[in-house]
Amino acid sequence: MTQKTKAENLSPLSEISASRIVGHIEKLQGEKHPDHSPEALKNAADYITAELESAGLQARRAAISVHDASDAPCFNIIGALPDADDKKPILVIGAHYDTVAGSPGADDNASSLAVLLEAARVSTCFFETKTSPLHLEFAAFTLEESGFWGSRGYVKNAAKSGRKIWGLINLECIGYTDDNPGSQHSPPGLPISLPDQGNFIGILGNESAGPILESLESAIKRHTPDLPKVSLLLPKTAEALPDVRRSDHVPFWDKNIPAVMLTDTANFRNPHYHQSSDRIETLDVVFMTKIARALSGALIALTEQRDARC
Numbered sequence: 001m002t003q004k005t006k007a008e009n010l011s012p013l014s015e016i017s018a019s020r021i022v023g024h025i026e027k028l029q030g031e032k033h034p035d036h037s038p039e040a041l042k043n044a045a046d047y048i049t050a051e052l053e054s055a056g057l058q059a060r061r062a063a064i065s066v067h068d069a070s071d072a073p074c075f076n077i078i079g080a081l082p083d084a085d086d087k088k089p090i091l092v093i094g095a096h097y098d099t100v101a102g103s104p105g106a107d108d109n110a111s112s113l114a115v116l117l118e119a120a121r122v123s124t125c126f127f128e129t130k131t132s133p134l135h136l137e138f139a140a141f142t143l144e145e146s147g148f149w150g151s152r153g154y155v156k157n158a159a160k161s162g163r164k165i166w167g168l169i170n171l172e173c174i175g176y177t178d179d180n181p182g183s184q185h186s187p188p189g190l191p192i193s194l195p196d197q198g199n200f201i202g203i204l205g206n207e208s209a210g211p212i213l214e215s216l217e218s219a220i221k222r223h224t225p226d227l228p229k230v231s232l233l234l235p236k237t238a239e240a241l242p243d244v245r246r247s248d249h250v251p252f253w254d255k256n257i258p259a260v261m262l263t264d265t266a267n268f269r270n271p272h273y274h275q276s277s278d279r280i281e282t283l284d285v286v287f288m289t290k291i292a293r294a295l296s297g298a299l300i301a302l303t304e305q306r307d308a309r310c
Contacts, residue, residue: 024114052079064153089166096144111175151248175283187243198269200228209258219297
């Protein structure tokens with residue numbers, strides 16, 4: 001038997017573990033609010049830091065300046081491979097780790113954090129930092145529910161340091177499905193019609209994010225062809241569509257940085273959104289596992305490209 005080549009070895013994406021995704025959600029679900037449960041917010045940050053380090057990444061905490069904030073821990077957690085070349089543009093994979101008050105936030109947003117951590121674990125070994133044109137960072141953003149403070153701070157800090165952000169893949173509520181007819185609703189003004197069944201992953205980006213969206217679509221086709229998807233690029237910052245401007249991609253859009261959001265469409269499908277019933281028992285583990293596999297495949301493809309420009 002001949003030894004497998006690296007390209008053939010992309011099959012280890014099948015090693016993505018549904019049980020590990022479940023384990024992350026079980027650890028991370030629970031109210032994490034800066035005023036109501038600051039200790040839980042801190043504990044979540046500790047867990048995410050440890051898991052990023054376990055994946056072989058260097059994890060750091062980046063302080064965020066928040067106006068009229070409480071004494072809550074205000075920092076993002078950033079996991080990255082060691083890379084001496086600080087001139088490489090950054091590809092960010094992000095998900096927020098806070099919740100609204102009163103909700104355990106299994107879908108919003110532990111589902112996304114679980115997929116982010118699993119994608120980091122299985123894909124890190126493929127990242128060729130010496131030859132890749134991109135510097136990859138996994139970012140757990142703080143205080144999204146309070147006004148995108150973490151992602152705003154990330155963009156601001158990158159600008160201060162002179163680092164270019166090549167693009168963002170933002171994970172926002174990616175664990176809920178419903179196969180029943182009529183389960184999916186559309187945000188007002190959306191320029192396309194959505195399927196009647198809420199069993200697809202939405203891929204939403206600004207116009208400059210075409211290469212990122214295409215990589216995600218290609219990875220789905222190659223690695224998870226049975227994962228339904230709906231993709232859409234929107235002009236400029238999509239200010240006419242407030243319902244698509246409700247997550248951590250917005251500070252990137254507002255600075256004309258290519259950014260894509262992966263989403264199950266939140267309250268347009270999930271009746272547990274921002275409720276006390278947003279628990280792991282309501283989520284679709286198979287769906288999340290497929291998303292983790294597709295995301296990892298897209299990251300490998302993007303970081304192997306020799307001319308990664310948007």
